[in-house]
Amino acid sequence: xxxxxxxxxxxxxxxxxxxxxxxxxxxxxxxxxxxxxxxxxxxxxxxxxxxxxxxxxxxxxxxxxxxxxxxxxxxxxxxxxxxxxxxxxxxxxxxxxxxxxxxxxxxxxxxxxxxxxxxxxxxxxxxxxxxxxxxxxxxxxxxxxxxxxxxxxxxxxxxxxxxxxxxxxxxxxxxxxxxxxxxxxxxxxxxxxxxxxxxxxxxxxxxxxxxxxxxxxxxxxxxxxxxxxxxxxxxxxxxxxxxxx
Amino acid sequence: xxxxxxxxxxxxxxxxxxxxxxxxxxxxxxxxxxxxxxxxxxxxxxxxxxxxxxxxxxxxxxxxxxxxxxxxxxxxxxxxxxxxxxxxxxxxxxxxxxxxxxxxxxxxxxxxxxxxxxxxxxxxxxxxxxxxxxxxxxxxxxxxxxxxxxxxxxxxxxxxxxxxxxxxxxxxxxxxxxxxxxxxxxxxxxxxxxxxxxxxxxxxxxxxxxxxxxxxxxxxxxxxxxxxxxxxxxxxxxxxxxxxx
Numbered sequence: 001x002x003x004x005x006x007x008x009x010x011x012x013x014x015x016x017x018x019x020x021x022x023x024x025x026x027x028x029x030x031x032x033x034x035x036x037x038x039x040x041x042x043x044x045x046x047x048x049x050x051x052x053x054x055x056x057x058x059x060x061x062x063x064x065x066x067x068x069x070x071x072x073x074x075x076x077x078x079x080x081x082x083x084x085x086x087x088x089x090x091x092x093x094x095x096x097x098x099x100x101x102x103x104x105x106x107x108x109x110x111x112x113x114x115x116x117x118x119x120x121x122x123x124x125x126x127x128x129x130x131x132x133x134x135x136x137x138x139x140x141x142x143x144x145x146x147x148x149x150x151x152x153x154x155x156x157x158x159x160x161x162x163x164x165x166x167x168x169x170x171x172x173x174x175x176x177x178x179x180x181x182x183x184x185x186x187x188x189x190x191x192x193x194x195x196x197x198x199x200x201x202x203x204x205x206x207x208x209x210x211x212x213x214x215x216x217x218x219x220x221x222x223x224x225x226x227x228x229x230x231x232x233x234x235x236x237x238x239x240x241x242x243x244x245x
Numbered sequence: 246x247x248x249x250x251x252x253x254x255x256x257x258x259x260x261x262x263x264x265x266x267x268x269x270x271x272x273x274x275x276x277x278x279x280x281x282x283x284x285x286x287x288x289x290x291x292x293x294x295x296x297x298x299x300x301x302x303x304x305x306x307x308x309x310x311x312x313x314x315x316x317x318x319x320x321x322x323x324x325x326x327x328x329x330x331x332x333x334x335x336x337x338x339x340x341x342x343x344x345x346x347x348x349x350x351x352x353x354x355x356x357x358x359x360x361x362x363x364x365x366x367x368x369x370x371x372x373x374x375x376x377x378x379x380x381x382x383x384x385x386x387x388x389x390x391x392x393x394x395x396x397x398x399x400x401x402x403x404x405x406x407x408x409x410x411x412x413x414x415x416x417x418x419x420x421x422x423x424x425x426x427x428x429x430x431x432x433x434x435x436x437x438x439x440x441x442x443x444x445x446x447x448x449x450x451x452x453x454x455x456x457x458x459x460x461x462x463x464x465x466x467x468x469x470x471x472x473x474x475x476x477x478x479x480x481x482x483x484x485x486x487x488x489x490x
Contacts, residue, residue: 001366004274004359027421029249031414033358034373037467040415049424081419082463084434091460094470098477102350102378106398109351110373113278113358114249121246128279128355133347144425153351169276170285174326176272179294180389189329215336218327222282225339232343 003121008166010125011063013158017048017070022122023157027073029118033110041100042108043078044115045143045151046071055142059135060154065127069156074132074139075112077104077244080148095148101244105152112153125160128153134231136238147243168196248366253411255370256308258403262293262315267367268402272318274363278355286345287353288323289360290388290396291316300387304380305399310372314401319377319384320357322349322489325393340393346489350397357398370405373398379476381483392488413441 086093331338
């Protein structure tokens with residue numbers, strides 16, 4: 001429980017490798033996560049080679065963690081292994097569709113979060129890279145992912161070389177609904193976002209970006225409609241090419 | 246770490262509620278999970294009302310845990326709250342697209358796994374319901390989810406009334422690749438699935454289902470092509486109706 005409550009994203013790492021024994025222990029704990037029908041339709045690419053990390057970096061917008069962290073773990077929805085097994089066992093796989101992609105993506109994400117918690121409980125730090133779905137196409141090329149395999153998230157892992165504070169969260173009542181969904185009134189929105197909007201770092205963030213509101217920093221700078229539409233198209237194409245649409 | 250390694254799905258629960266204080270502690274730990282840009286684009290519906298649990302049950306193929314567990318937690322990809330906030334802050338949200346759905350689904354799933362670990366570390370048991378994506382449409386109706394909200398997974402939570410053994414997993418080498426993807430040869434598939442195929446319970450499973458191989462139990466009985474295609478179409482329609490396609 002304490003491990004969960006103390007989670008911070010770690011973006012600076014010591015120049016110190018993770019032993020094979022330790023990373024395997026962490027990955028093994030990952031595989032204890034629930035998986036649909038115990039099919040384990042995911043794969044984890046554990047990249048430690050510095051040339052391959054360099055090749056991966058542009059897909060992650062050259063965030064420095066990608067080349068500095070000792071281990072880059074790419075979590076993939078993977079029906080390739082399962083399909084091969086079916087074909088070798090006189091069974092006709094029917095997993096070339098969107099539902100199967102979602103099933104495999106769920107498997108991969110539960111494993112990723114288990115790996116995160118296992119790593120943190122061992123004193124390691126991690127950072128999720130949301131760029132994985134933006135540039136899945138380039139990651140597929142670099143990591144040589146075959147048909148049936150789609151990268152869904154990535155974490156960088158290493159020994160922390162920074163100790164950032166906890167990031168803010170909305171009050172619990174903002175994200176939890178009792179029994180059924182209670183839709184938000186304008187007054188509720190004002191109340192639930194009040195604390196976040198009053199934080200000094202967020203006020204600074206608005207100024208730096210020359211915007212009028214914190215929400216505009218998201219819509220106009222960080223997560224823009226045109227970018228979202230561009231990367232939506234790109235990711236849907238990846239699903240087609242990898243055999244899920 | 247021990248909590249992770251001891252995970253089992255719990256399908257039988259004692260007739261004993263979870264206190265509000267405890268479930269809130271577990272949910273609070275859930276919200277410490279990483280979230281894209283700290284947007285927290287997810288919601289959790291905590292259903293304890295027995296009438297609503299009864300209404301949810303058919304969407305989950307009437308699995309008895311849905312009415313027997315004290316708490317049913319439905320994890321949703323949710324841009325509705327964020328969009329409302331943007332609109333109230335003179336910001337134009339651009340999140341009505343597939344990438345935004347995936348981003349929000351990732352957020353929701355990392356929270357779900359954090360909640361799972363938090364619950365288990367408090368002695369509670371959980372079971373994931375994969376039926377959530379099959380029957381998202383019916384769940385949306387029952388839980389009154391507005392546009393911008395899509396259920397992605399569900400866990401039943403309660404005090405365990407059974408103590409099942411660990412389920413088998415493929416050897417770690419089956420799911421982990423070093424540096425880049427190492428595609429499977431027929432010999433590797435035989436070797437990696439050998440232990441699973443030799444388990445007494447799996448041999449029994451083949452017999453019960455009157456099949457020749459374990460893989461056929463998956464393709465012909467449990468996860469059939471026709472069903473996958475039907476539910477793919479249905480889920481893609483949900484994404485359209487909820488404003489993500």
